[in-house]
Amino acid sequence: MSNWKHKLKVYAPLIIFFSLVVFVIQYRVREEVSPHSYRELNLYAMSDYFPKDILKEFERQKNVRIHYDHFSNNEELLAKLQAGATGYDVIVPSDYMVVALIENRLLSPLQHEYLPHLNNIAEPFKHRSYDVKSTYTVPYLWGTTGIAYNSKYVDDNLKSLTLLVDPKYKGRIALLEDPRETLSLALRFLGLDINTKSFKDLQKAVQWLDSHRSQIRIFTADAKQHMMSEDVWIAHTYSGDAHIVAKDKPEVKYFVPKEGATLWTDNLAIPEGADEKELAHEFINYILEAGVGASLANQLGYSTPNEASDPMVEDPDLRSSTLKDMGPNVLYMKDLGTSTFLWDEAWTRLKSR
Amino acid sequence: MKNRSIGTPLVNLGAWFWLSCLVLVPLIFVFLLSFMTRKTYGGFEAVWTLSNYLKIFDPSMGILILKVFGRSFLLAFVTTFFCALLAYPFALFLVFKSGRYRHFLFALMIIPFWTNFLIRTYAWFALLSDSGWIMQLLHQLGFELQSLNVLFTWKAVYLGMVYNYLPFMAMTLYINIEKIDVKLIEASHDLGAGVFQTFTRIIFPLSIPGLIAGSVLVFIPCLGEFVIPDILGGSTQVYVGNLLTQQFLTARHWPMGAAISMWLLAAILLLIYLFKKNQKTKWGEAQI
Amino acid sequence: MKWLGALFSIFLFSFLYLPMLVLVVLSFNEAKRGSAWLGFSWKWYERLFHNPDLINPFFTSLEIALSSAVLSAFLGLCVGYLIVRGGKFNREAMSWASYLPIMLPEIVLGLSLLSFFVWIGFPLGRMSVLLGHVAFGTAYVAVLVRARLSQADPLLEDAAYDLGSNRRKTFIKVVLPQLTTTLISGMMMVFTLSFDDFIISFFLAGVGVTTLPMKVYSMLKFGVTPEVNALCALILMGSFLLVTTSLLYLRSLDGQRHV
Numbered sequence: 001m002s003n004w005k006h007k008l009k010v011y012a013p014l015i016i017f018f019s020l021v022v023f024v025i026q027y028r029v030r031e032e033v034s035p036h037s038y039r040e041l042n043l044y045a046m047s048d049y050f051p052k053d054i055l056k057e058f059e060r061q062k063n064v065r066i067h068y069d070h071f072s073n074n075e076e077l078l079a080k081l082q083a084g085a086t087g088y089d090v091i092v093p094s095d096y097m098v099v100a101l102i103e104n105r106l107l108s109p110l111q112h113e114y115l116p117h118l119n120n121i122a123e124p125f126k127h128r129s130y131d132v133k134s135t136y137t138v139p140y141l142w143g144t145t146g147i148a149y150n151s152k153y154v155d156d157n158l159k160s161l162t163l164l165v166d167p168k169y170k171g172r173i174a175l176l177e178d179p180r181e182t183l184s185l186a187l188r189f190l191g192l193d194i195n196t197k198s199f200k201d202l203q204k205a206v207q208w209l210d211s212h213r214s215q216i217r218i219f220t221a222d223a224k225q226h227m228m229s230e231d232v233w234i235a236h237t238y239s240g241d242a243h244i245v246a247k248d249k250p251e252v253k254y255f256v257p258k259e260g261a262t263l264w265t266d267n268l269a270i271p272e273g274a275d276e277k278e279l280a281h282e283f284i285n286y287i288l289e290a291g292v293g294a295s296l297a298n299q300l301g302y303s304t305p306n307e308a309s310d311p312m313v314e315d316p317d318l319r320s321s322t323l324k325d326m327g328p329n330v331l332y333m334k335d336l337g338t339s340t341f342l343w344d345e346a347w348t349r350l351k352s353r
Numbered sequence: 354m355k356n357r358s359i360g361t362p363l364v365n366l367g368a369w370f371w372l373s374c375l376v377l378v379p380l381i382f383v384f385l386l387s388f389m390t391r392k393t394y395g396g397f398e399a400v401w402t403l404s405n406y407l408k409i410f411d412p413s414m415g416i417l418i419l420k421v422f423g424r425s426f427l428l429a430f431v432t433t434f435f436c437a438l439l440a441y442p443f444a445l446f447l448v449f450k451s452g453r454y455r456h457f458l459f460a461l462m463i464i465p466f467w468t469n470f471l472i473r474t475y476a477w478f479a480l481l482s483d484s485g486w487i488m489q490l491l492h493q494l495g496f497e498l499q500s501l502n503v504l505f506t507w508k509a510v511y512l513g514m515v516y517n518y519l520p521f522m523a524m525t526l527y528i529n530i531e532k533i534d535v536k537l538i539e540a541s542h543d544l545g546a547g548v549f550q551t552f553t554r555i556i557f558p559l560s561i562p563g564l565i566a567g568s569v570l571v572f573i574p575c576l577g578e579f580v581i582p583d584i585l586g587g588s589t590q591v592y593v594g595n596l597l598t599q600q601f602l603t604a605r606h607w608p609m610g611a612a613i614s615m616w617l618l619a620a621i622l623l624l625i626y627l628f629k630k631n632q633k634t635k636w637g638e639a640q641i
Numbered sequence: 642m643k644w645l646g647a648l649f650s651i652f653l654f655s656f657l658y659l660p661m662l663v664l665v666v667l668s669f670n671e672a673k674r675g676s677a678w679l680g681f682s683w684k685w686y687e688r689l690f691h692n693p694d695l696i697n698p699f700f701t702s703l704e705i706a707l708s709s710a711v712l713s714a715f716l717g718l719c720v721g722y723l724i725v726r727g728g729k730f731n732r733e734a735m736s737w738a739s740y741l742p743i744m745l746p747e748i749v750l751g752l753s754l755l756s757f758f759v760w761i762g763f764p765l766g767r768m769s770v771l772l773g774h775v776a777f778g779t780a781y782v783a784v785l786v787r788a789r790l791s792q793a794d795p796l797l798e799d800a801a802y803d804l805g806s807n808r809r810k811t812f813i814k815v816v817l818p819q820l821t822t823t824l825i826s827g828m829m830m831v832f833t834l835s836f837d838d839f840i841i842s843f844f845l846a847g848v849g850v851t852t853l854p855m856k857v858y859s860m861l862k863f864g865v866t867p868e869v870n871a872l873c874a875l876i877l878m879g880s881f882l883l884v885t886t887s888l889l890y891l892r893s894l895d896g897q898r899h900v
Contacts, residue, residue: 009893013825017707017832024704042849047863065693067849070863075603082396082605083759087766087848100394171502177588179603218505218587222863231483231504338393344604345414351591351599352417361808365731367719372738375776379753380741386756443653446646458650460888465657468880469837471857472873476660479667479870486663519657577746580839584861594748601752601844611756614749625744 038065041279044077045092046070047222048244049141049266051299058286064279072221073178075344081106086273089280095265096180098130098137099335107136108270114281117288120308122320128265130335137267138284139305141240141296142323144330145181145262148223148242150233152251159255161189163234165212173215174223174235179347180333181262182209182219185236188260194331197339202346210353219351227252243301260329265305380618386611395605405612418596418613422620425593429575432514433568436522439515441564444526445556448533459527466520474513474584481509505587513585514575522567529563530556569628573621593617661877668874670867685871695872698856705767705852706836709774710828716775717782717827718820724783725790726798735783742780750776751844758845766847773841778834782827789823790816829887837880 038059043050047070055066069088071077074097081088082104093101101107112118118138125139147163154169164173164185175182184194186205196202218226223235227245235242242254268287270280286292293309296302297318304310310319336343390400409415443462451458465473480487481504488501503509533556541551579594591599593613600610671680689695720739723731742750754773758765793816801811839854846855853876860869 009890010822010825012890013829017710017828020703021707024700024707027700028704040849044848068694069848069851070859072862073603075605079395079602079605082394083755083765084762085765085848104394104396171500171506213589216589219589220587220862229482229484231500340394341391341606344606348596348599348604348606349414349417351588352421352596353591361812364719364722364812367716368723368731368735371716371720371776371779372735375754375772375779376738376741379750379757382757382760383749383753386760439653442646442649446650450643450646456892460885461654462657463888464881464884465661467833467837467884468661468877469839469854469857471839471854471861472664472876473661475857475861475869475873476664479663480660516656516660519653573744574746577748579748580858584858594746597748597752601755607756610752614752618745618749621745625740 038063039276039279040064041066041276041283042087042089042274043068043092043283044071044080044088044090045266046072048224048241049092049300051296054287054292054295054299057292058283061286062279062282066283073176073180075179078104078106081271081273084273086271087275088271089274089276090283091269091271092140092266093137093269094333095128095130095267096333096335098267098269100340101269101271102131102136106272108272108274108277109135110138110270110284111281114278115285115288117285117290117308120288120290120293120306122305122307122310122323124323125265125305125320128267131267137269138288140266140268140287141300141302142263142265142305143239143302144256144326145176145236145238145264146242146254146256148227148235148237148245148252148254150227150230150249150251151253153230153233156253159258161185161257161259164189164215164236167215169234170215171217172231172233174218174220174226174232174237175216176223176236177219177221179343181236183343183346183350184262184333185209188257188329194260194262195334195336197336197342199342199346202342206346206350206353209350213353238302240300240302246301256327256330258329260327260331263326263330263332265332383611383614386608387615389608389611391606391608395607397607402608405609408609408612409616418616421591421593421596422616424590425576428511428514428578428592429572431511432518432575433522433572435515436519436571437526437564437568439519440523440526440567441560443523444530444563447527448530462520462523462527466524470517471580471584473517474581477509477513477516477585478504504585505589507586507590509585510582510590513581514578517581518571518575522571525567525570526560526563529566530560533559565628569624573624576617576621664870665874665877668870670870672867685867686875689868689871689875692868695856695868698851698853701767701851702836702853705771705774705842706832708771709778709835710832712771712775713778713782713831714824714828716779717831718786718824720779720783721786721790722816724787726795736787739780739783739787742777743784747777747838747840748844751841754841755844764847765845767850769845769847770842770850770852773845774831774835774838777841778831781830781834782824785823785827785830786820789820793819826891833883 041064043066045068050068055068058064059066071080074094077091077093078097078100081101112134115138118134121139125142126134128139131137147161149163153172154163163169175185183202183205186208187194187196187201190204190208192201192204217232220226222241223232223237224241224245226232227235228249239254242252245252246254268284270277270284274280287296288306290306290308291312293304293306294312297304297309297313297315301318303318303320303322304313305320307320310321313319316322386397387405388401388403389397390402390404392398409418447455447458479485481501482488483500483504488498491498491501503512537555537559538551541555546554577594578592579598582590582592582595588595597610597613597617600606600613668685669681669683670678671682672678720735724735724739727735751773754769754776758769763769798811798815801815802808806814837854838852839858842852842855843858846852851859857869857873860866
């Protein structure tokens with residue numbers, strides 16, 4: 001074989017390599033130079049929490065691109081921020097986590113001048129105990145965490161947690177990949193305080209969950225796909241997720257167990273390390289619009305804290321006014337301060353058994 | 354001739370930069386981290402303590418950590434065993450009986466190894482799901498099963514592990530068995546030994562280094578595996594890898610995670626040491 | 642014996658390839674979810690190409706893979722060279738070190754780098770992922786370089802040096818040419834490893850940096866859309882093509898070595 005042909009052969013990969021490099025560079029350069037060179041807003045929240053059309057509308061209005069990242073639970077959010085992840089512009093922590101975030105100085109105070117729609121918020125949500133003056137956060141959506149079930153396989157009648165320990169449904173149950181929610185489930189069943197700081201209580205909860213381990217199919221933050229594939233018949237999940245599945249699978253229903261459920265409010269906040277603080281404010285203001293709030297409730301099946309949205313919310317159960325209708329054992333989770341690590345350890349113990 | 358290095362200072366710089374910044378120092382830091390204390394909400398501060406290590410002796414927690422390690426060792430062992438069981442006959446076939454298809458078959462074995470393991474793992478969902486193909490097939494054949502009950506259980510995890518590591522084991526075994534001197538086998542045949550005798554007395558003993566190498570190369574990554582239990586096990590099975598990820602993410606207990614890493618590291622270094630020692634003993638002597 | 646072996650091999654290959662085949666078939670399924678076959682359709686592939694959430698990770702992975710291939714080749718060359726030609730201390734240190742990233746589970750590497758970066762305040766982003774990939778990529782290249790160089794004749798270098806060439810020239814004109822194919826194979830290998838890497842990228846990625854495997858993982862955990870099947874099928878077919886081509890290429894090179 002002649003020399004140059006041989007050399008060509010040997011260097012062929014390098015040639016391909018360089019063409020790839022050129023390919024990538026030209027793509028990036030075109031991105032930078034194009035008239036559609038977007039500013040980016042980095043959004044960090046649980047999955048399926050922002051409908052595509054809502055995000056697209058904002059992208060269109062402000063000529064920006066939204067990058068939507070997911071976390072499984074609040075603890076993961078905290079972990080990421082603690083590890084020094086900067087660059088998220090808007091995050092969506094739950095009520096109890098806000099306290100931890102403020103305490104660790106991870107949030108940037110909101111400038112109310114940029115949030116004219118803040119007034120749309122209903123009274124009860126204006127003075128949330130963990131952020132009385134909305135200094136750092138603005139309520140986003142609220143709801144409950146209860147039980148979703150497939151009525152094709154599961155008995156309709158009992159609206160109780162005893163459904164979870166029924167051997168008929170062995171291996172058909174999904175629990176949440178969330179220390180607070182899942183341990184609270186056990187605590188509630190045992191009649192204990194879901195905001196307990198007692199290690200003994202937590203141990204009992206862990207033991208209870210462990211003894212019913214064979215009932216559990218999967219721990220996941222997102223049971224929707226498993227309910228759709230019918231691998232899971234009963235899921236401890238969020239009200240909105242059940243609502244979304246029910247759209248495609250009307251046999252899936254949701255209830256708040258008589259033993260009680262978690263009531264939660266998720267909030268929008270701007271972390272300290274945000275790059276686009278102004279854009280973040282614009283986004284938050286956009287979410288607070290009456291029309292947007294209503295669309296969120298209608299599409300996601302969660303309740304809105306936005307009073308101005310109420311008239312446009314189709315399902316009356318999802319309006320901000322229904323907060324007072326929540327039963328006495330539908331409770332908020334509270335921040336546990338220094339006892340937080342007890343829960344984290346209990347969770348580790350549960351998962352490791 | 355003296356082995357005189359003519360490497361330029363740049364070469365030394367490059368190599369040492371890599372070694373120190375990207376390998377040694379991070380590992381040393383993890384060692385230090387394991388002695389630090391966790392702050393209230395997570396994070397870590399340099400308050401030195403042995404508590405993370407002493408946790409092993411804490412009656413409830415310690416047992417759990419040992420359980421997790423035990424589970425991982427079992428997983429690694431069973432995976433390695435089945436990989437070897439499946440790959441060994443294949444490697445033998447490939448080296449001795451495949452004739453001109455040898456390279457083709459070898460390539461075919463290697464290709465899955467180079468494709469993304471996440472995707473190969475995910476591919477099992479479609480088969481194992483209760484609405485998946487295997488269930489559908491069983492229904493067609495008349496089996497009235499309610500649930501396959503494999504996906505998200507330990508069965509799926511073990512299946513996924515063997516599936517992922519099999520090509521790796523096969524590759525290692527093949528490379529080693531290929532090196533066996535054909536003349537020894539020919540000699541054995543000439544001396545009147547049957548196929549079985551040739552195998553037990555010549556081929557098998559000579560292939561043992563290969564088996565050991567393959568096993569070590571599969572066993573160690575298995576110990577640290579967390580993705581397959583996470584995805585195929587539905588997060589219900591916790592192995593060392595999952596425990597570590599959890600300590601660093603959800604539980605935000607970095608010093609504890611570091612301590613567990615150290616335990617894992619110790620176990621692995623011990624295995625590597627035993628492996629290297631084994632390499633020095635003479636396994637290659639065929640019994641003639 | 643031969644037929645038994647052949648049968649066994651067929652069984653083995655079916656086991657290995659079946660899930661992947663199923664995935665590819667399903668990617669053409671008209672159905673939005675589930676495995677029931679509803680008809681042939683290209684639509685998930687079409688959706689794929691118009692989905693920026695999937696295109697961006699692809700380019701990110703590509704960039705990181707290309708860069709880490711180059712950097713690893715360079716550093717791997719340095720390390721591999723020192724293993725073979727270095728002084729006693731260098732040899733021992735580098736030899737041990739080059740095995741560590743290969744033998745240790747990725748999770749240990751990933752977590753150690755993560756802790757280290759956080760501690761020194763190094764920002765997590767694209768760079769951190771790149772450095773993570775370079776960490777193990779270098780080790781692989783070093784092993785290859787070591788293997789090749791230990792076969793090379795040290796007398797050539799000594800001769801060049803004795804004839805008055807300085808260190809740098811000797812290195813460039815005598816050592817490097819012998820390593821061309823090795824470095825190229827090394828780059829190909831690191832490229833593939835980096836592109837496919839999940840664990841290290843997962844721990845070291847900063848905000849807004851998503852590699853393709855990270856994206857696939859996120860889709861698996863948070864809701865599988867039908868596009869995932871198309872994406873996975875594409876990656877599978879792509880890898881298949883790539884690996885086959887590389888193997889054929891390497892084979893043809895091998896045959897030329899003694900020309």
